[in-house]
Amino acid sequence: MTTPTAQIFGDTPPPERNSRAKRAGPPVPPDPAETANIIDGQDRSFARIEDAHYVLSVPNLGIVLDIEHVRVERHQMHGELTVLCELPGARTFNNVLITGDYNLSSTAARSSLVRYLAPPNNARGVSDIDWDSLLLELSCRAIDAERAGSPAVLLRDVQPRGAEEWHHVFGFALPRRHPAMIFGDGDTLKTYTAGAIAVELARRDVRVGIVDWEMTEEEHQARVARLDAAQLDRIAYLSCARPLVHERDRVARMIRDHRLNYLLCDSVGFGCHEKLEAAESPMVYFRAVRSLGLGSLHIAHVTKSDTSDDQKPAGASKPFGSAYWFNSVRALWFAKRADDGLDRSVIDVGFYPRKYNLGGIAEDVRFALPVRRAGHDGLADRRC
Structure with a gap:
């Protein structure tokens, strides 16, 4: 009796498998119409x-x-x-x-x-x-x-900077491409002076953005309108509630949407993600600033104890007593009241240069500002 063993384990494959292999034939290339992609x-x-x-x-x-x-x-x-x-x-x-x-x-x-x-x-x-x-x-x-990053360049191919690299406003020489800072006690008109600088820049067709942690858009609108209402359409405003490193994308979007050329940031303390005295704070803050790619003026409020540096006749030499804050800006002014506070009709304030390392020698800037208290909003009208 013949067993099927030879058919199962023999050298010749089962007939059914042979027939399938013959029917399969060589691989058939896919239909181009089936694989065509709509992005081709x-x-x-x-x-x-x-x-x-x-x-x-x-x-x-x-x-x-x-x-x-x-x-x-x-x-x-x-x-x-x-x-x-x-x-x-x-x-x-x-x-x-x-x-x-x-x-x-x-x-x-x-x-x-x-x-x-x-x-x-x-x-x-x-x-x-x-x-x-x-x-x-x-x-x-x-x-x-x-x-790849940014390519290296030969210094001989770099175009020299001229006078246009500065914004000369009210005696301040502000770098167009680098950060500058005004620091001082809280009653030295730093914010108001920065607002007046914004209005003057707007008059020169410089589109300015205000990055603000302290006030409201209505308050800034009122201040700018009292200085020059015609410049309201040249100054953009952004209210912030988080540190600058987290608000950076919103600021960049404002710069793109309004084609801004310069920024005012008020104030540094609220824009920091860590304690002001920490070495990391100015590094993170100004890394975000420089990534925005345009010049800026930053306002820093310091306490009276921070402004009692006896080495300088007009007050402190470094914001928050920190070398990192000092080294992170290219121009720096210390704001100090010169009046005794008894005459409320005049505010006498001086801005004293503490750093100016992009050429030239900066001079003191001093204002004697008459104050007119009027209007239902109760805001003082201080004109430079």
């Missing part, structure tokens, strides 16, 4: 918006990949990614398809995001996008841009 042939645009902020877009399809706050964490590059999509059927909120932290260095993160964008999470049209290709391009371009 579409123009893509990659741009650096500012430091650590990049955008990859497909304008004809209304697709934008916006990544900001790019930084290195544990040897990998991360950022906050927002994908905007205007395709019909896209499940979006205000055209936002997805937003969240994204690891530019991780293939697993990219694959996970691509799966999220596939059905059933999104409509067919959105899923037809080659998201893997777009995310790969964004990752490569952003990583390359961060690693």
